[in-house]
Amino acid sequence: MKTNRTRPAGLLAGLLAMAALPAAAQNLTIGIGGSPTSLDPHFYNASPNISLTMHLFDRLVEQDAQARIQPALAESWRAISDTTWEFKLRPAVKWHDGRDFTADDVVFTISRAPNVPNSPGGFGGFVRAITRTEVVDPLTLRFHTAAPHPLLPTELASIQIISRHVGEGASTEDYNAGRAAIGTGPYRIGSYRPGDRTEFTRNPDYWRGQEPWARVSYRFIANDAARTAGLLAGDLDVIDQVPSSDIGRLRQNQRISISEIQGLRLIYLMTDFSRTDGPPVHVSDHEGRPLPRNPMLDPRVRRALSIAIDREALAERVMEGTARPTGQWLPPGSFSYNPAVVAPRPDPEGARRMLAEAGFPQGFRVTLHSPNDRYPNDARTAQAVAQMWTRIGVRTQVETLPWSAYAARTARQEHNARLAGWGSVTGEASYMLVNIFGTFNREKRTGASNNSRYSNPELDALTARATATLDDAARERLLQEAVAMVDRETAMIPLFQLVNFWATRRGITYEPRMDERTVAMGARPVN
Template identity: 70%
Template structure:
């Protein structure tokens, strides 16, 4: 369901009255930091996109577009040349140059205490050659046709503001000096971020003089704020409110097929004493059950994905058996959603040595994804019926994300948006073997490892021919799903709601940003 609101396309030339030049966005999840390299999570990137720019930007369908780089081209199999946009100024008035890109590439993979960073996007970069202040040549370790796509995820920071700056310096605003369409006015962590327009923005002056990213984690409160006129738009529209909002004449809905998979990820770091995993008497198990692929497959086929999509998500999701939705490059049509088979799940558990099952705690965020805690609760009920007695631990996103990065959970519900629109992004970042030096597995909190799959991914990302690369990526998907590296549940349909008078360009990457909003006729 790829569609862009016609109202948005007609709105760009509509003049705004003075009283309507401020925009307030009601967001369902907070950014955990203003450091644009701290955590590769959608809320963080949404906020950062107001302040910072990237060499390559992405449109609403995640297609690469010129950003700080006006153009790019391969000049050999392992060298790309990027021509930078002249005349770009940092918010403090200093010139943007190639040296800032060099500094960014040095810092982005090495942010202390990052729960899931950006190293995976730079893993193939061997060195950066500065030809002149506006020309870069990026050398890669092997042929890498996806380099422009990778770079569309790395926000560029300035050397003069970022040298020696910590994550806290960005959170406080001291180092949060970008080239983006808005300047930072203030940041109240977990509550709101306020921006003011950057009139010198290279991409053109935005219509909103001020914009606010206001966190309203409670679904009902978010909808109520929109209807009351306290906010101009909301994201993560609660599925239970969709029918009501469709009938509401003061509100418009904007939807697009999303790239985010909601999935389950088990702990692979321990051989025993897995957090929250015991026998039925509450005693620790002698071995980690998740290391047995039969257990992982049992948990997968023990989930009724159709019921989750239809009842829990109320039609705002589609069942999935892999990390890409149909219609996207490298989606493998031979890997469908697993059929619900509770009897088969019990047989697999018995074969694995658990005829009576066991007990687990499934941890989930309760304010990050649409219906996240409700989804986990439904999965818990399904697993309990196959003999895996499941309790739910629901946590706020800020706590959940930090603890997940420390491998504190036995099994967890999470989300991943493959916003590159192809399979290698997830294969490198969430199921690739964790290796800081190779910049692989940055968001692999479960620490799953499959060297054979890693080798296939490396082969795919070095394959220049699109059709040949897609065939290898199909192999990657099948191998990972045969081994049940993660348990995909469904893909989201992204929905925003706006008050009458505001149009919004729905984005496949879920990004909530003032730049996608315009006055509607």
């Protein structure tokens, strides 16, 4: 098993770059398009939350901009048996309050991460394989699993480490108030104003060395035009989710730089599987009468809705070339990408025939729900899909909500059809298989974000078999088989994969990330 170690040369380069900074370059202002909902690093497995808390908290293992795992609080790791991983922790790491980081903090984190009350989508899937965490000494840990689990280091890259001495007994509100927001990360909390901004100050004792920015103002700006205007006016230094309509003119502006990368996020549609008896919500016949059964439970209906969609039109007209049509959740070239699963061609006539075969020759009415401030062009995408569905006889009304309200309603299964996004930060298929398609089970820690309550025992068994397979080639074949099974069932309706864009003012660069996370640590002054 390969052992990973850090390179001191990178740290030296960072310190030299910081020393060369002019005084005026010490502050950074970032404008983000996605709304974080908490400073609790285990409250919600959503990219805006993770991006925010990455400034405060580190992980044992982290992923770089290309989603490759790297050492962080763990200096190295190795499998010492088929069911035991040993991690060596970095010495002399301090919490923001000056206390020492030790293995006991990791034990506490692993126990808390999957058990945060009222979480709309938690982190249990990342630690589901761990049956016991053993402290060998203050800087050595062993994770025991019931079966071989080769993905454990990759999965732990999504678990931010918190301290026992601060976190024990602390609630999500204690984190939001700043009382418990004590990490080992590159920044300390200054203030947190939900729905507005978070202020960070540089951690002078960070184990990697100081970051170049003394203060970071991390601002939520939902309006696309306002983010662009703030950048052009000099009020913002970095913006993410660059509006597709602005990319062309920003590229021509010599005071602005654009960085981009193929992302890992899929934008897709999900239907409700939670209601098997009684009338479904937000679905009716054309006269507004409730239907006796949920049409979304019929795979023919789901397939009809899928082939009614012109994904090329969505990518080119709605997304203006900033997305790529797809039939699965990983981009080509990724581990476990299945080349046999392609984006469905639009076939409105075939969709009408499928609806008739399913017992809905006249179609029905449905409400499609979508956030309006979370993903690029999310509400516009929902409106375009609604028009395509209406053309096949499924008269579709769109209801959009701000992300905070939308996420809460989704967690309560209040939507029958909804637009969603999922970024496979592990760079392989099991992340979505476990968390979105895995049967919801708190004890087994599967389906943590399965808010539609899809369940397929055959798929669950295949996923479990794949994630316990040590041989990479064999594991990839099993995961590709699972991708094909999701496609056959139309367990979801994939639309497109996003290309991630950031824009910065002159004098600052930003390293684009496949996981779309926007962090001050990716911004650097130009010497």
